[in-house]
Amino acid sequence: MRILATLSVLLLAAACRSSGAGTGSGVAAKPAMPTEVTPARVALGDSLFNNGGCMRCHGAKGVGAQNGPALNDNAWDQLATGSYEEIRALIVSGVPKEKIKVTTRPNAMGARGGRMNLNDEQISAVAAYVWTLSHK
Ligand code: HEC
Known part of the structure; x- marks a missing residue:
């Protein structure tokens, strides 16, 4: 009887140890980049x-300033979700x-960065940077 009890304790311990390897799986996954x-x-x-010109209104690193909202707080005035596509489209159109x-x-936000007159690749780059500000 005692041998059986010892054996089942050992088996239980082994089972626990092997399932312990999966403890990290409960951590919520970050939204995909x-x-x-x-x-x-x-x-x-x-x-x-x-x-360039973005910081003039939105502050260094998009912390917000008098003429432009913060871009790092997930609180949006113009955007619905803050997705990459939305950010990019807004930079193309500006805000009249x-x-x-x-x-x-x-002050209106000029289309394509106003005076910066960003080309398509520069707009994709600025949109990627702005996306990271609210996805840390
Ligand atoms: C002349 C000032 C000005 C400049 C320069 C400017 N913006 Fe803006 N931006 C604004 C204003 C004003 C809004 C809209 C705020 C509102 O609706 O109250 C805005 C909104 C935004 C939003 C949406 C924020 C939200 O809360 O929904 C993003 C993203 C953005 N700007 C990115 C940029 C980027 C990137 C640049 C540089 C290419 C830039 N802005 C240059 C003034 C500016």
């Missing part, structure tokens, strides 16, 4: 955003004055 968000684009987008939601922001 869009394939468009590549390290090269994020680096180019960072320099365009922070050396009459569509600004918070009217204490007096």
Whole structure:
């Protein structure tokens, strides 16, 4: 009888140890990184955003400023979900004055970065960078 009890304890311990390997599987998976968000684009987008015209209204690293909303807080005025596609489309169109939601922001956001006049690849790069700001 005692031998049987010892044996079942040993078996139980072994079972626990082998199932312990899977403990990490309960961690929620991060939302998948869009394939468009590549390290090269994020680096180019960072320099365009922070050396160019975006930072003027949105603050360095998109923390927000008087003339533009924060882009790093997942609270959107114009976008519904903050997806890469939405961000990219908004940079292409800009935000005309009459569509600004918070009217204490007096200046329209120019299409394609306004004076920056971004080409398609530069827009993809800035969109990739902006996407990372709210997906840390
Ligand atoms: C002249 C100021 C100005 C500049 C320059 C500017 N923006 Fe904006 N941006 C705005 C305003 C104003 C809004 C809309 C805010 C509102 O509706 O209240 C906006 C909205 C956005 C949004 C949507 C944010 C949200 O809360 O839904 C994104 C993304 C964005 N801008 C990215 C950029 C990028 C990238 C650049 C550079 C290529 C840029 N902006 C340049 C003023 C600016």
